[in-house]
Each structure stands twice: as C-alpha cells, then as structure tokens.
Amino acid sequence: MAAPSNRQNQRPFHTKRHRALFLDTAPGTLSVWRCTGRYNLPFVKIGRKVRYRRTDLVAWLEKRTRETGATA
Incomplete structure (x- = not known):
C-alpha cells in the first residue's frame, strides 16, 4: 500500500x-x-463515514510522547 501523497x-x-x-x-x-x-482519538462522523483530521492526530501523538519508560 502506497503512502498518502x-x-x-x-x-x-x-x-x-x-x-x-x-x-x-x-x-x-x-x-x-x-x-x-x-x-x-478524535474523529468526525459524516453520515456513515468516519474521518480523522491530521492536526488532531498530531496533537494526539504529542500528548502520548514520553520522556521515560513510565506509562502512567
């Protein structure tokens, strides 16, 4: 599968x-x-379709970034 352009x-x-x-x-x-x-993980429902904003995913990843191995 190719990466998005x-x-x-x-x-x-x-x-x-x-x-x-x-x-x-x-x-x-x-x-x-x-x-x-x-x-x-933020998402948007448009009828039956589910869509994700790139900006929401980047922010979600930023919140999950850790400095140590601690998971709490």
Missing part, C-alpha cells in the same frame, strides 16, 4: 486507511480504538 496530507479530513498509514497501524485498529474507547 503530499496533496492528500493537505486535506483537512482523511479516511482511516490514510490515517492508519500515518500512525503506522492497520485501518481496523483505528476502528477498534474508536469503538472500544481504548484511546481518546
């Missing part, structure tokens, strides 16, 4: 496939995280 990265909303590539995880993993509430 620069043009795709400039769009405000992306599919779970594109965001899964960004997070280096499987698209289904994003669905599990969203449905189980395992992680507070």
Whole structure:
C-alpha cells in the first residue's frame, strides 16, 4: 500500500486507511480504538463515514510522547 501523497496530507479530513498509514497501524485498529474507547482519538462522523483530521492526530501523538519508560 502506497503512502498518502503530499496533496492528500493537505486535506483537512482523511479516511482511516490514510490515517492508519500515518500512525503506522492497520485501518481496523483505528476502528477498534474508536469503538472500544481504548484511546481518546478524535474523529468526525459524516453520515456513515468516519474521518480523522491530521492536526488532531498530531496533537494526539504529542500528548502520548514520553520522556521515560513510565506509562502512567
């Protein structure tokens, strides 16, 4: 599967496939995280479609950045 192009990265909303590539995880993993509430990963519902903002994912990753091995 190819990485999203620069043009795709400039769009405000992306599919779970594109965001899964960004997070280096499987698209289904994003669905599990969203449905189980395992992680507070922001998303937008548009009808039946689920979209993720790149800016939200970057902020989410920043909050998860750790200086040590502590997980708390």
